[in-house]
Amino acid sequence: MSTSAEQFVSTEFDYIIAGGGTAGLVLAARLSEDPSVVVGVIEAGDWDPKVDAINVPGLCGTILGNPKYDWAFIRIMATDPTSLTSGKALGGSSMLNLLGINRASAREYDAFETLGNPGWNWNELLKYMKKSEKTLPVPVEDSSKYGLVTPDPQFHGDSGPIVKGYPTWFNPLHLQFLETLEKLGVPKNPESDNGNNLGGVTTFVTVDSSSALRSYSANAYYEPNAGRKNLVILTNSTVTKINFRSGSSPLQAVGVELMNGSQRYNATARKEVILAAGAFQTPQILELSGIGNKDILSKHGIDTLVNLPSDHVYVYSIHEIDPTYETIDDIVEPEVLARQQELYKSRLGYLSTALASLFGFLPAKSFASPEQLSQWKEQALATAEKAPAGLRKQLELQIEWFLNPESVEAELLPFPGFFRGSPLKPEPGARYSSMVSSLMHPLSRGSVHIASADPTAPPAIDPNYFSNPLDLEMLLAILKFTLDKVYKTSPFSDPVRKQVSPSPEECASDETLKEYIKNNCGCVYHPLGSASMLPREDGGVVDPQLKVYGTANVRVVDASVIPMQLSAHTQATVYAIAEKAADIIKGL
Numbered sequence: 001m002s003t004s005a006e007q008f009v010s011t012e013f014d015y016i017i018a019g020g021g022t023a024g025l026v027l028a029a030r031l032s033e034d035p036s037v038v039v040g041v042i043e044a045g046d047w048d049p050k051v052d053a054i055n056v057p058g059l060c061g062t063i064l065g066n067p068k069y070d071w072a073f074i075r076i077m078a079t080d081p082t083s084l085t086s087g088k089a090l091g092g093s094s095m096l097n098l099l100g101i102n103r104a105s106a107r108e109y110d111a112f113e114t115l116g117n118p119g120w121n122w123n124e125l126l127k128y129m130k131k132s133e134k135t136l137p138v139p140v141e142d143s144s145k146y147g148l149v150t151p152d153p154q155f156h157g158d159s160g161p162i163v164k165g166y167p168t169w170f171n172p173l174h175l176q177f178l179e180t181l182e183k184l185g186v187p188k189n190p191e192s193d194n195g196n197n198l199g200g201v202t203t204f205v206t207v208d209s210s211s212a213l214r215s216y217s218a219n220a221y222y223e224p225n226a227g228r229k230n231l232v233i234l235t236n237s238t239v240t241k242i243n244f245r246s247g248s249s250p251l252q253a254v255g256v257e258l259m260n261g262s263q264r265y266n267a268t269a270r271k272e273v274i275l276a277a278g279a280f281q282t283p284q285i286l287e288l289s290g291i292g293n294k295d296i297l298s299k300h301g302i303d304t305l306v307n308l309p310s311d312h313v314y315v316y317s318i319h320e321i322d323p324t325y326e327t328i329d330d331i332v333e334p335e336v337l338a339r340q341q342e343l344y345k346s347r348l349g350y351l352s353t354a355l356a357s358l359f360g361f362l363p364a365k366s367f368a369s370p371e372q373l374s375q376w377k378e379q380a381l382a383t384a385e386k387a388p389a390g391l392r393k394q395l396e397l398q399i400e401w402f403l404n405p406e407s408v409e410a411e412l413l414p415f416p417g418f419f420r421g422s423p424l425k426p427e428p429g430a431r432y433s434s435m436v437s438s439l440m441h442p443l444s445r446g447s448v449h450i451a452s453a454d455p456t457a458p459p460a461i462d463p464n465y466f467s468n469p470l471d472l473e474m475l476l477a478i479l480k481f482t483l484d485k486v487y488k489t490s491p492f493s494d495p496v497r498k499q500v501s502p503s504p505e506e507c508a509s510d511e512t513l514k515e516y517i518k519n520n521c522g523c524v525y526h527p528l529g530s531a532s533m534l535p536r537e538d539g540g541v542v543d544p545q546l547k548v549y550g551t552a553n554v555r556v557v558d559a560s561v562i563p564m565q566l567s568a569h570t571q572a573t574v575y576a577i578a579e580k581a582a583d584i585i586k587g588l
């Protein structure tokens with residue numbers, strides 16, 4: 001049930017969860033399964049179960065930048081002030097994400113354990129990914145037309161809260177992309193959620209095709225349990241810090257301070273405070289609470305946290321294609337929009353599903369020559385040698401993966417239309433094919449810290465892209481593979497009329513292309529590792545029980561704890577982490 005701030009703080013909770021986002025609501029639902037346990041969730045955003053831009057899959061992305069639903073943090077980068085999207089409402093980023101749900105390789109999840117986290121590995125996370133999801137059957141007609149296969153039940157959940165299925169609308173270039181990749185040595189992978197994600201992949205989407213609605217933590221984990229008396233949700237309220245019992249060592253949390261409007265309140269937790277405010281704001285709350293690196297916190301009159309956040313970095317390209325191809329460019333035409341709205345009533349058409357559900361997951365050997373690979377290896381090893389011990393372990397794993405022909409090092413995501421992030425404008429009536437080309441395991445690491453002791457001030461986020469110049473070299477090779485191979489190999493190349501972005505001038509040399517990348521790169525919305533689960537001496541913030549070092553009863557349960565960037569989009573992993581965390585807390 002939802003409540004007012006006054007009522008909320010008059011309740012004695014067992015657990016207080018800061019952030020009612022993707023992970024926060026999984027935990028809230030699981031912990032409150034026991035009616036004797038009282039759980040309070042504090043969410044900074046609102047609860048809007050009826051907004052089309054959230055619920056209608058084909059409208060996903062239209063809400064980005066809207067301050068009611070998106071924190072839209074400005075990243076610190078010299079080149080441009082692009083905002084970093086992060087969901088702000090019940091459901092958090094699962095409320096506005098782009099709906100793809102997939103998994104990284106078994107080797108990457110096993111690396112959690114190798115890095116010093118016993119019990120965190122592929123088999124264990126697979127168990128919890130399955131627990132979180134219900135997989136819909138594949139429609140026979142789509143299966144024959146788009147080469148989809150029935151998922152292997154041993155790798156997919158059948159009764160969890162999050163509903164996932166294959167898309168119900170496919171762009172005509174779907175099969176052509178997969179066939180071109182095959183010609184370039186990247187085979188189709190019909191079951192990429194089994195621990196081997198390499199290849200041309202049609203991904204599942206978090207859409208319930210029986211209703212053609214988004215499935216996310218708010219409507220899957222919270223809504224069905226909203227009537228529980230022992231699950232209390234306070235929205236439009238910001239956790240400003242954790243309150244500790246004075247003089248306690250290790251630090252004993254007794255609750256949190258929160259802001260509702262301009263009023264401050266204290267809420268009490270008998271057992272634990274759990275931070276689930278996402279990779280940008282969980283570290284903010286920790287720092288505001290005095291947990292972190294002294295040098296940074298003393299600047300703001302408080303005490304900081306060692307952190308290693310990172311994200312995938314992408315660059316886009318755009319081609320104009322044969323105008324007889326159906327792409328979503330035509331949605332601006334009123335009669336097309338009306339037709340799509342009509343189709344949506346029968347749960348069909350663009351609006352019924354995610355617009356991007358196709359991926360090329362490539363090994364480094366696809367886009368780099370053997371000479372480049374060995375040169376990059378030497379450069380990366382030199383970086384690793386100079387890195388602090390914890391980071392060195394990660395970089396050594398990354399180098400091993402980079403040289404492994406089974407490991408996914410680049411992602412190509414074809415978008416059936418003009419890429420909306422470009423400053424250029426589409427020609428009226430023209431049709432486009434865009435590609436988002438990303439690096440999976442960047443060597444650079446960014447940071448997030450408080451910029452002020454004021455809890456309402458946004459944190460200072462520095463993605464620090466290309467601080468290791470090898471990342472730029474690798475992304476350049478991935479972009480060149482996209483432009484010179486993928487867009488020039490039939491059948492994907494058949495409808496191409498003209499390359500729009502980068503322009504011929506921007507393609508003049510490697511140097512001009514690097515400038516293009518720097519000016520047109522972005523994050524793939526996967527910030528993580530800002531309160532990593534790693535040994536303390538390796539720069540970790542939480543232990544394998546997700547407990548913050550130096551505290552008796554504060555945990556972090558969200559994307560912040562993922563120690564390294566994965567070759568996948570993050571939501572499946574976050575759901576699994578939260579499911580596992582609930583069992584850890586319950587002592588199961």
Ligand SMILES: Cc1cc2nc3c(=O)[nH]c(=O)nc-3n(C[C@H](O)[C@H](O)[C@H](O)COP(=O)(O)OP(=O)(O)OC[C@H]3O[C@@H](n4cnc5c(N)ncnc54)[C@H](O)[C@@H]3O)c2cc1C
Binds near residue numbers: 018096278285
């Ligand atoms: C635009 C976008 C597109 C994406 N697309 C995909 C995709 O297609 N597939 C995929 O797998 N992943 C995708 N992701 C990534 C994935 O959705 C996230 O990694 C995941 O949802 C993060 O979950 P979380 O629990 O860590 O944080 P969140 O879900 O972001 O939850 C954090 C919550 O805490 C709240 N909060 C923050 N600070 C406070 C505070 N001080 N007090 C109270 N509440 C607070 C926030 O409002 C938010 O609700 C995308 C992400 C974004 C932003």
